[in-house]
Structure formats: C-alpha cells, structure tokens
Amino acid sequence: MALLSKLFSRPTKPRAVLIGLDGVPYTLLETLIAKGVTPNLGRLAAAGASHFQQMDATLPEISSVSWSSFMTGTNPARHGIYGFMDLKPGTYQMYFPSYPHLKAEPLWDTLGKRGKRSVVLNLPGTYPARPHEGVLVSGFVAIDLKKAVHPPSILPYLEKMGYRIDVDTSKAADADFLYRDLDETLAARERAFDHFWTSENWDLFVAIITGTDRLQHFQWHAVADASHPNHERAMAYYAKADAVVGRLLDRLGGDDLCLLMSDHGFCGIETEVLVNRHLVSGGFLKWEKDPPDSFADIHPEARAFALDPSRIYLHRRGRYPKGRVEEREVPALREELKAFFLGLEYQGRRFIKEVFFPEQIYEGPEFDKAPDLVLLTSDGFDLKGNPKKAEPFARTHFTGMHNRHDAFLLSNRPLPDKRPHIEDVHGLLLGWIG
Amino acid sequence: MANGNGKGFVLWFTGLSGSGKSTLSKMVEERLLERGVPVEVLDGDEVRTNLSKGLGFSKEDRDTNIRRIGYVANLLARNGVCAITAAISPYQEIRDEVRGRVEQRATFVETYLDCPMEKLLERDVKGLYKKALAGEIPHFTGVSDPYEPPAKPEVVVYTGGEPPEQSCARIVKTLEMLELVPPVPGDDYGADEEAAVAARLRDLGYLG
Ligand SMILES: Nc1ncnc2c1ncn2[C@@H]1O[C@H](COP(=O)(O)OP(=O)(O)OP(=O)(O)O)[C@@H](O)[C@H]1O
Ligand SMILES: [Mg+2]
Numbered sequence: 061m062a063l064l065s066k067l068f069s070r071p072t073k074p075r076a077v078l079i080g081l082d083g084v085p086y087t088l089l090e091t092l093i094a095k096g097v098t099p100n101l102g103r104l105a106a107a108g109a110s111h112f113q114q115m116d117a118t119l120p121e122i123s124s125v126s127w128s129s130f131m132t133g134t135n136p137a138r139h140g141i142y143g144f145m146d147l148k149p150g151t152y153q154m155y156f157p158s159y160p161h162l163k164a165e166p167l168w169d170t171l172g173k174r175g176k177r178s179v180v181l182n183l184p185g186t187y188p189a190r191p192h193e194g195v196l197v198s199g200f201v202a203i204d205l206k207k208a209v210h211p212p213s214i215l216p217y218l219e220k221m222g223y224r225i226d227v228d229t230s231k232a233a234d235a236d237f238l239y240r241d242l243d244e245t246l247a248a249r250e251r252a253f254d255h256f257w258t259s260e261n262w263d264l265f266v267a268i269i270t271g272t273d274r275l276q277h278f279q280w281h282a283v284a285d286a287s288h289p290n291h292e293r294a295m296a297y298y299a300k301a302d303a304v305v306g307r308l309l310d311r312l313g314g315d316d317l318c319l320l321m322s323d324h325g326f327c328g329i330e331t332e333v334l335v336n337r338h339l340v341s342g343g344f345l346k347w348e349k350d351p352p353d354s355f356a357d358i359h360p361e362a363r364a365f366a367l368d369p370s371r372i373y374l375h376r377r378g379r380y381p382k383g384r385v386e387e388r389e390v391p392a393l394r395e396e397l398k399a400f401f402l403g404l405e406y407q408g409r410r411f412i413k414e415v416f417f418p419e420q421i422y423e424g425p426e427f428d429k430a431p432d433l434v435l436l437t438s439d440g441f442d443l444k445g446n447p448k449k450a451e452p453f454a455r456t457h458f459t460g461m462h463n464r465h466d467a468f469l470l471s472n473r474p475l476p477d478k479r480p481h482i483e484d485v486h487g488l489l490l491g492w493i494g
Numbered sequence: 495m496a497n498g499n500g501k502g503f504v505l506w507f508t509g510l511s512g513s514g515k516s517t518l519s520k521m522v523e524e525r526l527l528e529r530g531v532p533v534e535v536l537d538g539d540e541v542r543t544n545l546s547k548g549l550g551f552s553k554e555d556r557d558t559n560i561r562r563i564g565y566v567a568n569l570l571a572r573n574g575v576c577a578i579t580a581a582i583s584p585y586q587e588i589r590d591e592v593r594g595r596v597e598q599r600a601t602f603v604e605t606y607l608d609c610p611m612e613k614l615l616e617r618d619v620k621g622l623y624k625k626a627l628a629g630e631i632p633h634f635t636g637v638s639d640p641y642e643p644p645a646k647p648e649v650v651v652y653t654g655g656e657p658p659e660q661s662c663a664r665i666v667k668t669l670e671m672l673e674l675v676p677p678v679p680g681d682d683y684g685a686d687e688e689a690a691v692a693a694r695l696r697d698l699g700y701l702g
Pocket of ligand 1: 509510511512513514515516517518538539580581582617619620652653654655656657658659661
C-alpha cells in the first residue's frame with residue numbers, strides 16, 4: 061500500500077503563492093477580521109501572531125518602491141527605485157522609474173535560472189513587461205496592455221475577457237463610479253487569476269489586488285467612519301476581495317506556502333504638507349519664477365528641494381545644472397535641514413517624526429542616487445513634493461494616505477519570530493520554493 | 495569590465511562625404527560617455543593626417559586606409575572599447591573583410607548614413623562637391639568614384655531628412671537593443687505614454 065501510493069501520487073513540489081492587497085493596513089485588517097467582513101483572511105489570522113504580523117514598508121512608503129523591495133528582497137540603494145518620479149541625472153527633467161530601471165534581480169528571474177516558473181499578475185513596478193520563465197501581466201503604472209504582458213501570446217485572451225489594468229482613477233472622485241469600477245475591475249482580475257492558476261504549471265504564483273489602495277486613496281473617510289453613508293459599500297469591497305482570496309486559498313495544495321501582504325499601511329489625512337513650500341519659507345529653496353512651472357525654474361541660490369513624497373535633495377554643484385551647494389557644505393546643511401523639519405508645526409503640533417540621512421536607511425551600489433534626507437511623518441500628515449502650490453498646508457478630495465509602519469504579513473505557515481520588513485518576503489518565498 | 499556589459503564593439507559609419515559621419519560620431523560618443531562606455535573615435539580626416547599619412551584616393555590606397563582603420567578599431571573593440579569609425583569606406587568588400595575580423599572577438603555594427611545627393615550638394619560642407627563637379631577632384635566618391643551602399647547594415651539613418659539628434663537617438667537605441675550599451679533612465683516611455691503615466695500619478699495625488 062505504501063509503495064502503491066508512492067507510485068501513484070504525483071511528485072509534490074514546494075509551490076508558493078503570494079497574494080498582495082495593495083495598501084491594506086494591519087490595523088484595518090484586524091478590525092475587518094474582528095467584524096467578520098473578511099472571513100477567509102480571518103481563517104488564516106486565527107492561527108495567531110505567528111501567522112499574522114504588522115510589517116514595515118520601505119522609505120519612502122509608496123508602491124513602486126515597496127513592491128520593488130518585495131520583488132528583489134533589497135533596499136532602494138540596491139534595486140535603484142526611490143520613487144514614482146525622479147530627475148534625469150544632471151537635469152531638472154522628470155522621468156518615471158519603472159521595470160527597466162530596476163537594478164536588482166527580481167525573484168522570478170532567480171527562480172527561472174533554477175528552472176522554476178512564475179506567474180506574476182498585476183504587480184506594480186513591472187511595466188513594460190519583459191520576459192521571465194512564466195507569465196507576467198504588469199500592474200501600475202502600466203498604460204498599454206500590449207506592452208504589459210509576457211508572453212505576447214496571452215494578450216488575445218486578456219483582451220477578449222475584458223481584463224483591466226486598473227480602475228479609471230481620473231473619474232474616481234465620483235464615488236458611484238469608483239465603487240462600480242472597483243467591482244468590475246476586481247471581477248476581471250479574478251478571471252485572470254483563475255485562468256493562469258490552471259493554465260500554467262507554476263512554482264510561484266503572485267496575484268496582486270490594487271483596488272484596495274484605490275478605494276483607500278479616495279474613500280478612506282468611508283472606510284474609517286462606520287456612520288458614513290458609503291461605509292457599507294467600502295466594507296462590501298473588502299468582502300469581495302476576501303472572497304477572491306478565499307477561492308485561491310481553497311485551491312492550495314497541502315504542501316503550498318501562501319503569504320498575503322500589503323506594501324504599505326494607510327491612514328486618514330489630517331492635512332497635506334507641501335514640502336517645497338516649507339523649504340521656501342525656511343530659506344532653503346528659491347524659484348526663478350514662483351510658482352514654478354517645473355523644477356527647471358529652480359534658482360541657483362536654492363540649496364534644497366523635495367521630490368514626492370518625502371525625499372529631500374541638496375542642490376549640489378555638479379549634480380544639477382544650477383546647483384551651488386559644495387561638498388564641504390553638505391554635513392552642516394543636512395543637520396540644518398533636519399533641525400528645521402523636526403521643528404515644523406501644524407496647529408501647535410510637531411508632525412515630522414523622524415528625519416533620516418541616507419546612510420541610516422540605504423546601502424548598496426545605487427546609493428549615489430539616494431536622497432540626502434528622507435522624512436517620516438506622524439499619521440495624518442501627507443507629504444507632497446508638488447512645487448507649485450502656494451500654501452504650506454492643504455486639503456484636497458483625497459482622504460487617505462500611506463504610512464510605513466502598518467503594512468501586514470499573513471501566512472498559512474508559521475512566520476519567523478521577528479517583526480517583518482517588506483524586504484524579507486522575497487527570502488521566505490525563495491526559501492520555500494528552493 | 496570596460497563598459498556596463500563589458501562588450502567592446504565597432505560602430506562603423508559609412509556614407510558619402512557630408513552625410514554626417516563626423517557629426518554623428520561626436521554625438522554618439524557623448525551619449526555613450528554619459529553612460530560610462532569607453533569610446534574612441536577614428537575619424538577619416540584625422541586618420542589621413544597621421545595613421546594613413548601619404549595615402550591617396552586610388553582604390554588601392556583607399557583600401558589600405560580602411561584596413562588600417564579597421565585594424566585599430568578591432569584592437570580597441572577586443573579590449574572592451576567602443577570604436578566609432580567615421581570614414582566614407584565606399585567598398586563593401588573591405589567593410590566585410592573588417593567585419594569578419596572584428597566578429598571573431600567583438601561585435602560589428604555597420605551604420606549606413608543615407609543622404610540623397612541633392613542634399614549633399616546643397617550642404618557641401620567643405621565645398622568639395624562643387625570642385626568635384628567642376629572636374630577639379632578626380633576620385634571623388636559619389637561623383638567621380640563609386641560608392642557601394644551596405645547590403646545588410648545593422649542600422650540605417652536618413653541624415654538628409656531628419657535632425658542629427660534623431661539619427662543619433664536611433665543609433666544609440668540600436669546599441670541598447672543589441673545590449674552593447676546600458677539603457678539610461680527616462681527614455682523607456684514614449685512622450686504620449688509618459689504623459690499618460692504622469693496623469694495617472696496625478697490622479698492619485700502625486701506630482702501635483
Ligand atoms: N541627421 C543628420 N546627421 C548628421 N549630420 C546632419 C544631419 N542633418 C544635417 N546634418 C548636417 O550635415 C553635415 C554633415 O557633415 P559631416 O562633416 O558630419 O559629414 P561627414 O560625413 O563627416 O563628411 P566627410 O566624409 O566629408 O568628412 C553637418 O553640417 C550636419 O550638421
Ligand atoms: Mg567627416
């Protein structure tokens with residue numbers, strides 16, 4: 061009998077599944093589970109703290125940086141992605157770092173070299189798609205589906221079934237539109253998850269739901285406030301996302317590892333903080349034309365400027381066309397800026413929690429591209445790099461913002477006994493699949 | 495590792511006088527230096543004043559000149575350098591001969607600078623066409639001496655109908671695609687796509 065079952069059982073291989081719920085905070089998930097909104101996630105979390113943990117994201121705590129750290133297991137000074145936008149070397153011209161700029165090897169390339177196949181669906185920061193052993197459908201900020209898929213042979217299927225890269229965020233300020241769009245996008249997403257789960261012989265399956273992040277950007281007030289008229293609709297979306305997760309969980313084999321995670325936390329916005337405007341008031345930044353059209357309007361006397369959301373760059377000679385900050389001035393200027401930011405107040409309260417120098421948080425060959433300072437705020441204070449706004453604090457239609465400390469990690473197997481960081485997930489998956 | 499990929503190569507320009515070989519060799523050189531690729535330019539005019547001093551414009555002397563340029567370019571490429579050559583190099587046979595030697599150890603990127611004669615006459619940067627047409631220069635390529643366009647160049651740029659920046663960008667793009675030079679940030683999205691990306695980021699409250 062033992063021999064027979066050995067002969068007839070399929071040789072099992074250690075597979076891993078990673079489900080991403082973009083931007084879902086640990087603390088919110090605790091609440092959703094407690095209220096029974098997300099029973100499938102609750103099922104896993106019931107195993108306790110060894111399976112469900114609060115996780116730290118990257119600095120800055122934004123999707124492109126965080127997911128790049130996830131996929132490479134490295135920090136920005138190794139993978140090279142410090143933000144959604146950057147300035148081209150030696151210029152004030154903006155560009156949008158993406159997959160081609162990723163300097164470290166993503167997990168699927170490593171696995172591919174070992175003969176393992178990966179299906180990667182809707183992962184931010186992987187556009188334009190490039191080949192790996194398996195399947196890729198790029199996520200945010202993918203524009204053209206044709207350039208967002210590998211192999212190209214999967215394009216007709218995705219087009220035919222009505223796959224959607226993202227909700228239409230240009231109309232998302234309209235709540236009715238947003239909720240409908242979120243549902244439709246999630247449904248299309250699940251069809252794709254479904255299709256590739258069975259049509260591919262994979263070792264790693266990565267499936268990311270990004271609607272959660274979109275919902276929270278536009279509707280955090282409805283998520284957080286149980287008396288808000290849209291609260292039930294918001295809860296219904298989490299329930300649907302949970303059901304999608306549940307159907308994937310049901311298909312897991314006994315030897316599969318399943319990890320669920322978010323790439324950063326989320327919280328409500330008390331005020332937006334226009335960092336460049338504060339730099340102007342502090343005497344660190346000056347524009348040739350104010351408000352500027354772009355960073356190209358910076359004045360040669362400007363000593364520092366900010367890029368979204370929390371990165372401060374010194375206006376160094378040699379690094380920027382009009383830069384005049386000399387290398388010997390850097391140490392004192394950094395300290396001056398640090399003290400300045402730590403002292404900023406909003407309605408009598410300080411809101412910059414920490415100011416990091418790059419050597420405290422980054423390490424690797426891309427270190428020379430790192431910002432000179434990185435700010436971390438208290439929850440509620442949403443930093444903005446927008447140079448044009450005239451006021452130092454502002455409110456807009458956005459009600460939710462990212463935070464670093466409140467991402468989550470959830471597993472169907474016991475996790476290591478330490479607070480996880482998003483860079484650790486890569487190692488857990490690689491270690492499992494081998 | 496001499497450049498990002500450690501691969502030396504020969505970027506061989508060929509085209510009539512005034513087609514833009516000197517202009518583009520300098521522009522491409524700059525673009526590559528920015529990316530940390532070591533580059534040497536072997537310009538026909540310069541070579542003829544030293545390496546090939548004393549050679550004339552008979553078929554035999556031209557062949558010798560091109561072989562010498564090819565010899566030096568090959569040495570450079572073998573040592574991880576990008577050698578850009580900017581000589582008319584009118585004969586396919588000699589270009590192929592150089593290619594054969596280079597390809598034993600490195601990559602040969604034949605680049606044809608295609609420019610119609612009427613444009614060249616109009617430009618006449620050095621005033622040579624005027625003289626050649628007046629019969630004052632006996633062996634002038636394209637007028638009184640043959641030019642054989644490459645049969646299978648790796649790149650063709652139409653230097654009569656596009657600005658030098660565009661020709662330069664096309665050449666550099668090809669080198670990227672051949673994985674001979676590392677890509678730089680910023681030129682992966684087209685302008686339309688870049689605008690779409692910016693719009694999506696603004697939708698989420700970034701950029702401003
Ligand atoms: N797309 C283009 N590429 C290169 N040069 C161009 C282009 N469009 C216009 N030009 C102009 O054409 C001229 C080319 O002259 P250049 O000296 O580079 O030619 P050449 O091929 O080196 O000639 P020669 O063989 O006589 O040395 C320059 O004045 C340049 O500005
Ligand atoms: Mg020349």
